[in-house]
Amino acid sequence: MILRVALDVPLNTLFDYSWQGSAVAIGTRVLVPFGPRRAVGVVAEVTDQSALAADRIKAVSRVFTEVPPLPEEIFRLLRFCSDYYHHPLGETLFNALPTAMRQTKPLTLPKAEFFRLSATGRLADPATLPARALVKRRLLLRLREVDSLRREEIAALSPSAPAALKAFIELGWVEECSVHGEPPPQPSPASEGGSNGPSPRLRGEVGRGGQMHDRTIPPLTPAQEQAVYTINGALDEFRVWLLHGVTGSGKTEVYLRTVEAVLQRGGQVLVLVPEINLTPQLEQRFRARFPASPPLSLHSNLSGGERLKNYLAAQSGQAQIVLGTRLAVFTPLPHLGLIIVDEEHDASFKQQEGLRYSARDVAVIRAKQANVPVVLGSATPALETWHNAQAGRYTLLSLPERAVSGAAPPEIHFIDTGRLKLEDGLSDPLLAALRERIARGEQSLVFINRRGYAPVLMCGQCGWISACQRCSGRLVAHLRERRLRCHHCGHDSRIPSACPSCGNLDLTLLGQGTQRVEETLERLLPDARILRVDRDSARRKHALPAMLKQIHDGEVDVVVGTQLLAKGHDFKKLTLVGVDNADGALYSADFRAAERLFAQLMQVAGRAGRAELPGEVLIQTQFPGHPLFMALQRHDFPGFAESQLAERRQADFPPYCYQALLRAEAPAMEKVLEFLRAAAEQVSEADAQVTVFDPTPALMVRVAGKERAHLLVQSASRAALQAFLKNWRERLEALESRSVRWTLDVDPLEF
C-alpha cells in the first residue's frame, strides 16, 4: 500500500512511501527516509497507486502507534487552514502538533505527576499495614492529609517512598491525577479578598448538575441572565455569539454558566485566551467552579511533556475543559460542545509567522465544522466581528452594565499635556490624584506601554542617536541592567560609556519607559509602595503570579504597568488609572491604529473601580478633544465602531473588502521590490475582481538586518480573492526569487 505523507517542509505536496504492514489510519505518525535524513510525517492519504515509478518509492521506516492518530475533524480543519491561508499542508499540520510529536522518535508518554488516594485507598486503614512498613504508613497518612501529592514530594518523604507508591498503585489504593489538588486561593468578585481560608473545594457543595459548587457564585444581572439563557438555549448547533460586555460586566461569569451547561451534557469546552499570562487567573476561576473537571491548559510556556500530556488528555476526552492560547485551537476534542474566545479582538490570536492564522477565525470555522456554538467575548470587539454582528451573521449579546451592583464605569478625564509642564512625563494633576489614592489606601495603575527606561539614548553634543544597526527602530535603554536593547530583533549591548560618534560621556536619555516612570514615582512619592509590572520584571517563571498576588493583597500602592496588566485583571482596590502619553497611535499610518488604541485604553480604563469603589481614569494627551477620546469618555464603543466603520467603508478597507499581503524580505530593498514587481506582473486579466496595489516598504522597513516590503491585494469578494491567491501562489513559486524570502498573509493585521 502507498502512504501519502505530509512532512514538515515548505513544499505544498504530499510524499509517497510504500508500507507492507497492517492497515494504517489517516493521521498516524510515521518515520520516513527523506533525503539524507529521516523525517517524521503524518499519513494524509492511503492509496494503492502512486504516480511515481515503483523503484523511486522508498519504504516507510516505522509506524508510530503509541498514541491514537490525529482525528479526522482536526485533519479537516487543518486542510481548511492550509487552503485558506495558502500554506503547505505539511507545515500546517506540524504547526498544530505539540513539539514532542514532531520528533523522529516514539513518544515517551509523560509520567504522571500527581497522585491521590483512590476510593478504596481512602478506606484503607493504616493500622492494617505491617508495623515495620513505616514508609508505607507515612505515605498513606500523608496522602490522607492532602488532596494529592507530586511525584517529587513523594520521593522527598523517604528513599523507599517511590517503591511504596508503586505498591499502593498495584493495590489500587492510589491513582494518578492530572492536577494538584489545592489551587492557591484567589479573590473572586464576591469573596472576602485574599483570605487564606479553606480552599474553594472545601467550601463547595454539590450542585444540581453533580458538579461541586462554589458557594460564592455571584447572582446574575438581568443582562447576564439573558445572555446565559440565550446561549444555553441553542447548544445543539453552530451559532456565533458576540458577547459584547463593558469591562467588569461579568463576561467570565457568562462563560462559566454556559460551560456548566455544556459539561452537564457531557460536552468538552475549548476556551481560548489571548495571552499566557491570563490563563492562570481564568484557570483558577474555572477550577473553583468545576473542581470535578479542572481545566487543562495548553500554551507555549508549558514544558514539552506537560503540553503533550494535556494534548493527549484532551484527545482522549478525559479533559473536559481545555484552556489555552491560540495554538490550542487545534487541540483534538472528540466531544467538543462549545468554543469560547475571550478578548476576541486581541491581535495575539493572529500568528505572525509560519502559518499566519487567526485563532479566532479558525475557532469559528471549527465550530461550524463541528456544528457547535462559539462565543466571542470582548468589551471592544474587532470591527470585523462587530460588522458581522451588525450584518446578522453573528448574534450580538450585550452586557451594558458592570456586574457588581453599584459599580459604575470609571469616569474618564483628559490632562492636556500641551499646556502643562511635565515632571519626567508625569503631570501635576496625575501626581495629585495618585497622592489622593495613596492617602485613602486605594491603589493606582500608571499605564505606559513602553518597557525599559527610555526609548532613546542620544548625545546632546553631536546629535547621535541609539539606532539599531539591523532594524529601523531605536535601541531602548534598560538602565537597571545597563543594556541597550532592540525590541524588534533582540539586539542587546552594553550602554556605551561615551558617545560612539564624538566621545561625549554625558549622554542623554530621552522619553519615558516603565523603569523611568517607576524611578520618578519613587522619587516624587517616597512613601508609596511602587511595583513595576512589565515583560522584564515578569520574565522569571512565576514572577507574574507573585506580583499579581502582591497587588491583590494590597501590598502595593502604585503599579507601573504595560499592556501586560491591561487585560482581564480584577483588582478590587484599584480606583485610579493614569495613562502616560498614548498619542502616537493617533497619527499612525496603520488604519487599525485607532481601533487598537481605543480597545487598549478601554481595557486599561476598565481596571479602575471594578468593585464598590468608584474608578477614575486620567489620560495625558496633547489632543484632549480628539473624537476617539470623546467616544472613550462616553464609554461608547458602538458609536466609535460606527464612525470607524463609516471611514473604512469610504476608504474601502476591511471589513468592506478582503485583503491578503505578499510579504517579502531580503538583505537589500532593491531585490525585494524587484521580486514584488515581478509578482504583481503575474496577475492576469481574468483576475478583474482583485485589486493589486504597488509594492510598498513595510512600516518597519528593516528588522534584523532584512529589508521588508509588501504587496497588498484585495477584493470585495472573499471567494474571488481566494481563487486568485491559489493560482497566484503557484505562479509565485515558479518565480526566480534568489535571496528573497516571501510569505502570503491572508487577512493581515499588521503592515
Added chain:
Amino acid sequence: MSGEVIEIGVLRHTPAGLPVLNVRVAHVSEQVEAGSKRQVQCAVPVIMIGEPAKAGLKLKIGDRVSLQGFLSRRGLNSPQLVLHVNKIELIEEEG
C-alpha cells in the same frame, strides 16, 4: 583656572553609570591686558565626570579650588561654554 565654589548640583550618573556633578565656580583675579592691569570676574559652569565628580562631592560652597580641563559647548543648541574638569585641587577650605 581657580575660584570659589558658589553652587553645587545634585550628583547624578551618566546612562553608563559614571558619576556626574555640575558646579559653578566664581573666578576673581587680576590679569594684565595690553600692558595694563585689570580686574577679572566671572562665574563658570563646571562639569565633573568620573573621578573628578567623586572628588567634587567633598566640596562645600565657599571652597577655593584650582581646576584643569577643557571647554566645550553645553549642547547642540546651546553655544554656552562649560568647563569639563580633568583635575581638581582644593586650595583653601571654606571658613
